[in-house]
Amino acid sequence: MIAPAVVFIVAMIGAPFVLAILYSLSDATTGDPGLRIVGLQNFQAALADPVFRLALRNTFVFTLLSQSIVIVLSRVLANALLKSFRGKWIVRFLIMLPWTAPISLGTIGWLWMFDSIFSPIDWVLRYLGALGTATALLGNQTNLYWLGVPGLSMASVILVNVWRILPLATVIQLGGLSSIPKDLIEAAEVDGASPWRRTLMITIPLTLPIVSIAFLFGVVFTFTDLVVVYVLTRGGPVHMTQVLSSWTFFKGIEAGDLAQGAAISLFMFPVLAVAAVLILRMARRTEVV
Amino acid sequence: MAHLGKLARRGGLYTLLGTFAFFSAFPFYWMVIATFKRDHDLFSPLNNPFLFNEPPTLDHLRLLFFETHFVGYLLNTVVVGFAVVAITLATAVPAAYALARWARGWGETLGIGIFLTYLVPPTILFIPLSRFASFFGLQESLWSLILVYPTFTIPFCTWLLMGFFKTIPKDIEEQAMIDGLSRFGAMSRVVLPLAISGVLTVVVFSFTLSMHEFIYALTFISVSAKKTVSIGVPTELVRGDVFQWGPLMAGALIASVPVAVVYTFFLDRFVAGFTMGAVK
Numbered sequence: 001m002i003a004p005a006v007v008f009i010v011a012m013i014g015a016p017f018v019l020a021i022l023y024s025l026s027d028a029t030t031g032d033p034g035l036r037i038v039g040l041q042n043f044q045a046a047l048a049d050p051v052f053r054l055a056l057r058n059t060f061v062f063t064l065l066s067q068s069i070v071i072v073l074s075r076v077l078a079n080a081l082l083k084s085f086r087g088k089w090i091v092r093f094l095i096m097l098p099w100t101a102p103i104s105l106g107t108i109g110w111l112w113m114f115d116s117i118f119s120p121i122d123w124v125l126r127y128l129g130a131l132g133t134a135t136a137l138l139g140n141q142t143n144l145y146w147l148g149v150p151g152l153s154m155a156s157v158i159l160v161n162v163w164r165i166l167p168l169a170t171v172i173q174l175g176g177l178s179s180i181p182k183d184l185i186e187a188a189e190v191d192g193a194s195p196w197r198r199t200l201m202i203t204i205p206l207t208l209p210i211v212s213i214a215f216l217f218g219v220v221f222t223f224t225d226l227v228v229v230y231v232l233t234r235g236g237p238v239h240m241t242q243v244l245s246s247w248t249f250f251k252g253i254e255a256g257d258l259a260q261g262a263a264i265s266l267f268m269f270p271v272l273a274v275a276a277v278l279i280l281r282m283a284r285r286t287e288v289v
Numbered sequence: 290m291a292h293l294g295k296l297a298r299r300g301g302l303y304t305l306l307g308t309f310a311f312f313s314a315f316p317f318y319w320m321v322i323a324t325f326k327r328d329h330d331l332f333s334p335l336n337n338p339f340l341f342n343e344p345p346t347l348d349h350l351r352l353l354f355f356e357t358h359f360v361g362y363l364l365n366t367v368v369v370g371f372a373v374v375a376i377t378l379a380t381a382v383p384a385a386y387a388l389a390r391w392a393r394g395w396g397e398t399l400g401i402g403i404f405l406t407y408l409v410p411p412t413i414l415f416i417p418l419s420r421f422a423s424f425f426g427l428q429e430s431l432w433s434l435i436l437v438y439p440t441f442t443i444p445f446c447t448w449l450l451m452g453f454f455k456t457i458p459k460d461i462e463e464q465a466m467i468d469g470l471s472r473f474g475a476m477s478r479v480v481l482p483l484a485i486s487g488v489l490t491v492v493v494f495s496f497t498l499s500m501h502e503f504i505y506a507l508t509f510i511s512v513s514a515k516k517t518v519s520i521g522v523p524t525e526l527v528r529g530d531v532f533q534w535g536p537l538m539a540g541a542l543i544a545s546v547p548v549a550v551v552y553t554f555f556l557d558r559f560v561a562g563f564t565m566g567a568v569k
Contacts, residue, residue: 005384005403005443012440013406016417023417033420073309080305093553094310097317100552101545102501102519108541109316112323112534118331120319120338142334163312171560224410227503231523245412245504252416253508265413276408280401 023262030256042263052264055235055242059268061154062243063222066161071215073162074169078177081170099167107231110160114146114232121146147233150240157241160228165221169214176210177203209282216275216282223275224268244268317546323538324349331535349535358513359540362521365431366544369517370496372435377442377495382488384443385450386476390459400451407444411504414440419508433509434517438502442495449494452561453487454480493555497548518544 024042026035046052081092098106113120122143125131132142146156180203188198226245229235235242235250244267252261322338323331325345336342353359388400418437419428427433461483462475470478481488506520513525522540526533 001383001387002399004380005447006399008380008439008443009403009406012418012437013409013414016414016421017409019417019420020413076305077309080302080309083302085299085302085306091306091310093550094314096313096553096556097546097549098313100497100549100556101317102503102548104501104503104519104523105541105545106316108523108537109320112538113316113319115534117334118338123334123338163316167313168560171556175560220408220410224412226412230503230507245410248412248416249504249508253419258416258420261416265416268410268413272408272410276405279408280405 020262020266023258024266026259028258030253030258033258038259042259043266046260046263046267051239051242052247054239055244055247055264056267058154058241059223059243059245062158062161062241063219066158066165066222067215067218069158069162070165070169070218071211074166074173074214075211077166077170078173081174082177095170096167098164103164103227104231106164107160107228110156110163111147111232114156116143116145116148119143119146148237150237153233153237153241157228157232160232161222161225164228165218169218172210172214172217173207176207176214179210180206212282213279216279220272220275223271317542320538320542323534324542326535328535349539352533353536353539353543357526357536357540358516358521359518359526359536361514362516362518362525362540363544365515365521366500366517366519369431369434369438370499373438373442373499374492374495376435376439377446377491378488380439381443381446381450381491382481383476385447386454386480388447389451389454400448403444404448405444407441407448411441411502415504415508418505422509428509429512429515431510431515434499434502434506437505437509438495438499441502442498445498446491446495449558450484450487450491453484453490457483487558490555490558493551494559497552500548 022035022037025037025039027038027041028035077095081088081095085091112118122131125138125144126142130137131144132140134140138144144152147153184202184206185198188202193201224245226243226249229241229243229246230249233241235246244264248261248265251257251264322341325347326341327343327346327348330336330341330343333342384403388396388403390396422428422433422437427436457480462470462472462479465475465479466472500517501519502517503519506517507524510516510520513521516525518540522537522544526537526540
């Protein structure tokens, strides 16, 4: 009964994975997909390419920054959602929206919010006098050009990614927090432990495995994602937001260099393998708790 | 004083939640505004962008439905979604059932192995899979998506269903088998009806995950009429530098919010299955 699922997985995940490794060692292009093995040339070529190095660095910056922000915000949000209050379902629905709507369509909404002329963020800043006059805090230009300036475009991509991953991380954290036995906390309260001490000695150790799982899934999704970058900036301006996954697409599909594309995509694999091993160990530990 | 402190805490809680809800939902409010705003109002940097400065209009919706391929995108998405659901159910239900019943030893290991394939990202697989698609002549065909999407729905749904099946006691189907049903009969007539909420969850997830998918659709399909909503809206309604923001936002809104509503109802199960579906 397991056979159909296993056959499908081997054929559609296992085989392409092996083929990706083969391509990365060959000189295949879309025009001539024949396999001539050329060794590690593609990896060397990738490493020598300044755009690749930039994309590699950007991928780490993008992943680590957005995930660190998500972990902190999701804990704050989960704590708030743990309380009972009126209108909880509507708040919950609104907070879940970014995860439950197709990501490319949500990102399109942001693209319009980051518009170089009609951005509502810039409008508010102008209205408050922080932008658009000679003495303004953010300079006298009328717009910030969110997606057109190197530092700001990376910040925009990270912001949208935080927006998108936050709901999932929050729900996972919520699961972790509500699984802590109430009597443990009450006992600590009776013993006179301060809220800080309770957090430090009980909540954090007990929820650590599940927080780690939330973090690792966030890392895997962010590290390998191209939707946000593709829709918002296409890697621009001048590759300043290029990440490994978008560069894989532009090289491997749009430029037709299958071998290079495959090699670039395989640079993601070590990080994924480490994440997978850690997730397994965390899941085992959660089982014990 | 204690009363005041409580009031302040309440206020703090609502402020915090309000801020988060605003951050999450604002892009969707932004879509609503653009959908019904007149162009003249939309493209005036002096007008307050958050309000209707001129009366709302249905022009963008008319344009979206009658002058773009949007309806086609929706249909393509639904066709792909249903086919993926069918393939996923046909493979994941029996696999999960078998794995749940032989849960100790190799069954457990194989279950985890299948789940881990969920972590192999499309960004590593899409180049070789695009070669498969062109080798079998499936490029520019919805079939390529129908065949590829189960790569992420099967691992995930098998794992999720495994957890559901484990909660159903073995005695029930043993009883049924003593009464003369085969193992398959016991599974389909006795166990499946008990696991119906799990199956429903899997249907919702396979459908929404295939509606969300972006990379494969972007790689395999470039003919406008064959696109799904998740790539059709961002690639076809943006023409070069000319952004038709009104219809574009209308399309994003119509395609994202209904699916989000359905998804929200099932999210807790999704996450439970996600983190430790088989740990029960």
